[in-house]
Amino acid sequence: MKNLVVVAFLALISGAVQAEVLNCGGTEPFWSLTINEEDKTVVYNDFNGEENLKTFKNLKVAKPINDTSVRSITAERGFRGRKKLSAVVLLTDGDYRTYCSDGMSDFQYQYEIILNLDGQPLQGCCESSQRPRRGDE
Numbered sequence: 001m002k003n004l005v006v007v008a009f010l011a012l013i014s015g016a017v018q019a020e021v022l023n024c025g026g027t028e029p030f031w032s033l034t035i036n037e038e039d040k041t042v043v044y045n046d047f048n049g050e051e052n053l054k055t056f057k058n059l060k061v062a063k064p065i066n067d068t069s070v071r072s073i074t075a076e077r078g079f080r081g082r083k084k085l086s087a088v089v090l091l092t093d094g095d096y097r098t099y100c101s102d103g104m105s106d107f108q109y110q111y112e113i114i115l116n117l118d119g120q121p122l123q124g125c126c127e128s129s130q131r132p133r134r135g136d137e
Contacts, residue, residue, distance in 0.1 A: 021038070026102070026125070109134075110126075
């Protein structure tokens, strides 16, 4: 199994970072990522079958002392945690001037995510129950 390293940059548009479930996804290629701070898990799916569902555990979220707008996320999977996931969460100015688009709909997301998965960069958007996408009204 290939070494799996995910580096994610999440731009949070409103509110403080709280323990919540982020549901992320991207197109071309289609993929999804769920970050669950409460269960301390991250699940990646590339929609190529059940065997491609990758679950990371031992999620840790840390904040630097000198910058409260940044969060560092790490998680691991496999024998003795040999497969690693890391993410950086960035908090922006708190409005919809900058929003994420999935490129296939008119939805506006408050989170943006950029992944590096096995050397392949992926871009997508995220939502949560506290900060749902706009455009469903």
